[in-house]
Amino acid sequence: MRVNGIASPLPEDPRTLLSDHLRHQLRLTGTHVGCEHGVCGCCTVLLDGKPVRSCLLLAVQAADHDVTTIEGLAPDTAALHPIQQAFHEAHALQCGFCTPGFVLAVKGLLDEHPDPTDEQIQEGISGNLCRCTGYANIRKAVRLAAAAR
Amino acid sequence: MKPAPFEYHAPTSVDEAVRLLGMLEDAKVLAGGQSLVPLLNFRLARPAHVVDINGIPALDRIYERDGGVAVQALVRQSDAQRSELLQKLCPLVPEALKHVAHQVIRNRGTVVGSIAHADPAAELPAVILALQGSVRALGPGGTRDIPAESFFMGVLESALAPDELAVEVWFPAFTGPHGLREESRRHGDYAMAGVVRAGDRLALFGVAPTPVTADPNEPTRDLQPSADLEATPGFRKHLITAMTRELFAA
Numbered sequence: 001m002r003v004n005g006i007a008s009p010l011p012e013d014p015r016t017l018l019s020d021h022l023r024h025q026l027r028l029t030g031t032h033v034g035c036e037h038g039v040c041g042c043c044t045v046l047l048d049g050k051p052v053r054s055c056l057l058l059a060v061q062a063a064d065h066d067v068t069t070i071e072g073l074a075p076d077t078a079a080l081h082p083i084q085q086a087f088h089e090a091h092a093l094q095c096g097f098c099t100p101g102f103v104l105a106v107k108g109l110l111d112e113h114p115d116p117t118d119e120q121i122q123e124g125i126s127g128n129l130c131r132c133t134g135y136a137n138i139r140k141a142v143r144l145a146a147a148a149r
Numbered sequence: 150m151k152p153a154p155f156e157y158h159a160p161t162s163v164d165e166a167v168r169l170l171g172m173l174e175d176a177k178v179l180a181g182g183q184s185l186v187p188l189l190n191f192r193l194a195r196p197a198h199v200v201d202i203n204g205i206p207a208l209d210r211i212y213e214r215d216g217g218v219a220v221q222a223l224v225r226q227s228d229a230q231r232s233e234l235l236q237k238l239c240p241l242v243p244e245a246l247k248h249v250a251h252q253v254i255r256n257r258g259t260v261v262g263s264i265a266h267a268d269p270a271a272e273l274p275a276v277i278l279a280l281q282g283s284v285r286a287l288g289p290g291g292t293r294d295i296p297a298e299s300f301f302m303g304v305l306e307s308a309l310a311p312d313e314l315a316v317e318v319w320f321p322a323f324t325g326p327h328g329l330r331e332e333s334r335r336h337g338d339y340a341m342a343g344v345v346r347a348g349d350r351l352a353l354f355g356v357a358p359t360p361v362t363a364d365p366n367e368p369t370r371d372l373q374p375s376a377d378l379e380a381t382p383g384f385r386k387h388l389i390t391a392m393t394r395e396l397f398a399a
Binding site: 013014015017020036037038041044047050051052053055056057058060061105108109123124126127 | 150151152153154155156157159179182183186187189190191199201203227250251252253254256257336337
């Protein structure tokens, strides 16, 4: 498996979830783990460019695939990715726990709909929970990121 | 919440997958995993063997067959939703897929997996039942087509034998009046109750151990939905009546 462009060994135990493998073995703790059954969206990563739940994927299933985590989204350490920048500018995070999942879900949304309607934004972020309930600013950030493209 | 230990198998052909299913005691097929992996995480399912079919090539086609559309076992729900063939011949299927969980889940979840999983509250089993489609199963004795009417046996229980693999599902072409309505407490949750229309046919989900067909004029006849924290049996019946009226008035 390639994680953020770097070839990486698979775990020995096939029952290891991708979310746990990323956090515990690779120390990529930007992938957050909330519910571990696919409801909260915090653990969203990109698998071959498409957002998926890393808690619903065995790490061994990512063999021969590209995984992008929040750590691999920005092109370098100097600048934020435009979506991250938009979240920053729109104050689209409070505690930040849900943010990595939201940012990667929005990446998938904007790849599919570069100029999303309000309904598409609503639908696109509906699989992610923000318990600070900061959805209004998250929607603002999506519009900002779309405009910045 | 971690899966219990299991032995992992990744066959590279359908024949090898079927051979493994015939050979292994207590094996579970893993396709999209969006229903199975939560069950593994909760340890509600603890299979001794997991047979991951994701590495089987050429099992992800959507194609025209027998006056309808066949969807193979590795077609992701998001790809089926975008399929022009399904939109043209079986528009109910992509329309129903909008209601299945969320986009991120649909990127991984499969159409066939959702039907084979036979969750009574899921949308796609009711859709294939309303459309009178079928499931193609491959076993040691060859293939057989199981009509949707006899496929759903109980809660998470289908007519598939332990050594059979659902290789594709088939939906007959249907462009007449159709639709799906469901009510859930939160968007993307399993529905408290749902209705699917395909012409004069009505299928209900979330209100019985399997999806069931019903008379559009009397949709709750003989219906005995269960109670849970979200809805009483009476409320479920009310939802069915109201949504059926809405669907057939359109």
